[in-house]
Structures are given as C-alpha cells and as structure tokens.
Amino acid sequence: MSRISLAGAAFALALAAQFGFAPQAAMAQQAPKPGELTEAAFTAQTCALCHGTPSQTPPTMPLIYGSNADQLYTTLLDLKANRRPSTIMGRIARGFTDDQLKAVADYLARY
Ligand code: HEC
Numbered sequence: 001m002s003r004i005s006l007a008g009a010a011f012a013l014a015l016a017a018q019f020g021f022a023p024q025a026a027m028a029q030q031a032p033k034p035g036e037l038t039e040a041a042f043t044a045q046t047c048a049l050c051h052g053t054p055s056q057t058p059p060t061m062p063l064i065y066g067s068n069a070d071q072l073y074t075t076l077l078d079l080k081a082n083r084r085p086s087t088i089m090g091r092i093a094r095g096f097t098d099d100q101l102k103a104v105a106d107y108l109a110r111y
Pocket residue numbers: 043044046047048049050051062063064072075076085086087088089090092104
C-alpha cells in the first residue's frame with residue numbers, strides 16, 4: 001500500500017468519524033436516504049482537501065466546482081489515462097473506477 005493511499009484511508013476514516021458514518025456505510029452503492037452521505041459526496045470531500053470548497057478554492061488550484069459535468073468527467077478520464085499531463089491528479093484519478101469519476105463529476109457540477 002502506498003503512502004498516498006494510507007493517507008487517503010486515514011483521511012477517509014477521520015471524515016467518517018467526524019460525520020458519524022462508518023466508511024462501509026458511506027461507500028455502499030445503495031439509494032441514499034434523505035440526509036445520507038452518498039459515495040459521490042464522500043469522494044468530493046477528499047477532493048476538497050486539495051481543491052478547497054466552492055467558495056474557497058485556493059488561487060493556485062483549478063476550480064472543480066460548478067463546471068459542466070460531461071466536461072469534468074472527460075477531463076478526469078484524460079487525467080486517468082495520462083492524456084492530460086499532471087503531477088498528482090492522474091494518480092488520484094486512477095484510484096477510482098470510471099463510474100465513480102462520473103458520479104463525482106455529476107456531484108461537483110451541481111455547485
Ligand atoms: C493531493 C491533492 C489533490 C486531490 C486530493 C485532488 N486533486 Fe484534483 N488536482 C490537483 C492538482 C495539483 C491538479 C493540477 C494538475 C496536476 O498537476 O496534477 C489537479 C487537477 C484537477 C483537475 C483538472 C482541472 C483542469 O482544468 O485542468 C480536475 C478536474 C480535478 N483535479 C478534479 C479532482 C477531483 C474530482 C478530485 C477528487 C476525486 C481531486 N481532484 C482531488 C490536486 C488534487
């Protein structure tokens with residue numbers, strides 16, 4: 001297990017503890033109950049660690065909120081496949097299935 005995924009796991013656990021959800025429950029692929037943290041919302045919180053929030057994106061970071069969902073998804077696939085050059089983002093994208101990237105793109109586009 002790489003250092004990045006260890007850090008990711010620790011962060012996910014910290015988030016789960018903060019929000020009172022077990023990671024398994026948050027990652028489950030079931031229809032969300034009202035107020036439940038969906039997998040896409042959970043994933044988006046890991047993105048916020050670097051990209052900031054919709055109202056507070058660090059000036060050095062690309063804005064990922066509120067863009068076109070299809071365009072965001074295509075960009076993530078390009079990063080994943082190394083068609084779009086990156087330092088870290090390609091590796092992060094490769095940690096997700098295409099379906100997970102689609103779900104998080106749809107979620108982020110709603111901002
Ligand atoms: C470890 C920090 C980090 C995390 C976590 C992270 N990103 Fe990124 N992201 C970056 C950096 C840095 C870039 C700029 C490209 C590069 O050098 O990797 C980037 C670039 C991007 C881009 C390309 C934007 C553009 O217009 O070129 C998208 C889209 C993106 N990130 C989405 C996400 C999503 C979705 C998540 C959560 C699944 C996420 N990022 C998590 C650091 C991060």
